[in-house]
Amino acid sequence: MALEHAILVSLLEKPGSGYELARRFDRSIGYFWTATHQQIYRVLRRMDGDGLLEVREVAQQGRPDKKEYSVAAPGRAALTAWLHEPVEPESIRHELAVKIRGAAFDEPSALISEVERHREAHDDRLRHYLAGERRDFGGPDAPRPLDVGQELQHAVLRGGIAFERMTVAWLDDVLDTLRRLRAARPGSRD
Amino acid sequence: MALEHAILVSLLEKPGSGYELARRFDRSIGYFWTATHQQIYRVLRRMDGDGLLEVREVAQQGRPDKKEYSVAAPGRAALTAWLHEPVEPESIRHELAVKIRGAAFDEPSALISEVERHREAHDDRLRHYLAGERRDFGGPDAPRPLDVGQELQHAVLRGGIAFERMTVAWLDDVLDTLRRLRAARPGSRD
DNA sequence: CTTGTCTATGCAACAAGTTGCATAGAAAGA
DNA sequence: TCTTTCTATGCAACTTGTTGCATAGACAAG
Structure with missing residues (x-):
């Protein structure tokens, strides 16, 4: 547990x-x-x-x-x-991804505002993490604090930052795809 | 659900x-x-x-x-x-990150082989996804298949690829940090 | 003076997810 | 022949996680 x-x-x-x-x-x-x-x-x-x-x-x-x-x-x-003791590498669980794939059986463009909302939420989190990094560690390449705990906390925070950055970029990619689909088949219900 | x-x-x-x-x-x-x-x-x-x-x-x-x-x-x-209907943006749950932060209260370098194992598992998944992308979609920038379902499946797969790539890069970063800590305080127990 | 928010803890019921086990026919290999 | 693997379905028990509600004092805003 x-x-x-x-x-x-x-x-x-x-x-x-x-x-x-x-x-x-x-x-x-x-x-x-x-x-x-x-x-x-x-x-x-x-x-x-x-x-x-x-x-x-x-x-x-x-x-x-x-x-x-x-x-x-x-x-x-x-x-x-x-x-x-070893723990198992975890898999992601992403409800939004289920929705994106499900959009094939509905109007794909109906999902655009939902994806935009998630994009903004992840962007907010990213900025929050970056602010925390500046506050607690003096930015991404600050002089090493030489405290083991802080080093490791910073490494984990960098992971959170990388995750949110990646997610925002991916959701931008998804939005491009949805908008392209909307342009190609306007009003279609597939 | x-x-x-x-x-x-x-x-x-x-x-x-x-x-x-x-x-x-x-x-x-x-x-x-x-x-x-x-x-x-x-x-x-x-x-x-x-x-x-x-x-x-x-x-x-x-x-x-x-x-x-x-x-x-x-x-x-x-x-x-x-x-x-809207769904909530999800948060990550990453057991390995708990371990990394916990390593401050143990020997940090004891975690190196565990992190390496996870890195390899994510790299395997990445290669598996990339193979699937080549097989099912002809690579990352194949000519558009013009099928809504395929477009969306590909967009989700690109998300999986981005996630695994990001994770591998982050775990490399974590390994650098752990090795640096080991070099700086050899045999120390914090 | 009332409503709302913050600190602080908790119960009860439910939903979701995991683990261990069981069955059973067919095929494949040792 | 025996064991293992694959297909195929399922029960029971348990752990984990969520939701709704309740209490209660202090403080701030209206």
Whole structure:
């Protein structure tokens, strides 16, 4: 279960509550793994029950109390064990691609605005990642920070940037194709 | 549920049995959606119960009988409806990226062979896609086949090719980073 | 003073996906 | 002949992930 390991990594980087983790999963960790708060709370409780975590009740002023989790020794051991065993290369799951192929059985040009919307969403994410790169790492070829954690975080972020760039370019390609099809067979329903 | 729609698209492209669908999900449809045979059989039965499909028992020589599914009118309507409603832009889920970030809390160079393995797997897929492109579409800039379905299938395949190319390049980048870290802090455990 | 947003945690029900196992005839190879 | 592989379908149990709802105090805007 990779959510468990993503939580261990995130808590090793910095201890925090379920709520804080949920927000990290909307940002940096979310570059490569997503989770809702319900899922996170459930898994945190299980991991705590398994002795992988330590909890500390933290009283706050002007806010509800929170449970701050950190990684216990068995949690760190579990992460190390997982790091040393192979995982399967993952396949993509892209709903939009299903739609694009399905457009052959409908009006292909009906998909143009949908693809445009996705293109903009990926472009937004790309710009967000690039802003984060400038902020946290001083740009793509900054002088090396010489901190292992930062180096690896930057390498993962470069992956997110490459993914979004590639996706935007591909969706532009798809839009070209859809527009060409629309021009060639106007009003046709195939 | 996108598996349902992926099945509708695949059956519209060509009717087939659950077994045949499962094999297509290991190939062309599998470029962007994966499913096991158990999942496919279960969903096929539900879709049949919902009246989206038509079944035909086909006797075969030298092989077990099969149930050949094709799309009924309500199935086609369901696909059209789905094509016209928006879907959310998807996020990636990349277990290897979790590992890379986790490597900061272990020996980073222990990950090198794992990343190399993934790099080769993605490179294999890339070559497989490129071979399919040559076979089915005559290469990246073949004369336009002028068939809507083929155009769209090619556009999706180009997306798969772009994804694998990007991934291989990124993993090379990650390998550079890991090797640099190994050279800089030999035998260190962070 | 009410509505909305933010922090913070959680239950219950459901949907989707995975894993292990079972059956069964035909063909192919050792 | 025995084992393996391929075609073909399916059940049962389990894990993972999603959706809807609930609570509750603090704060800000109208």
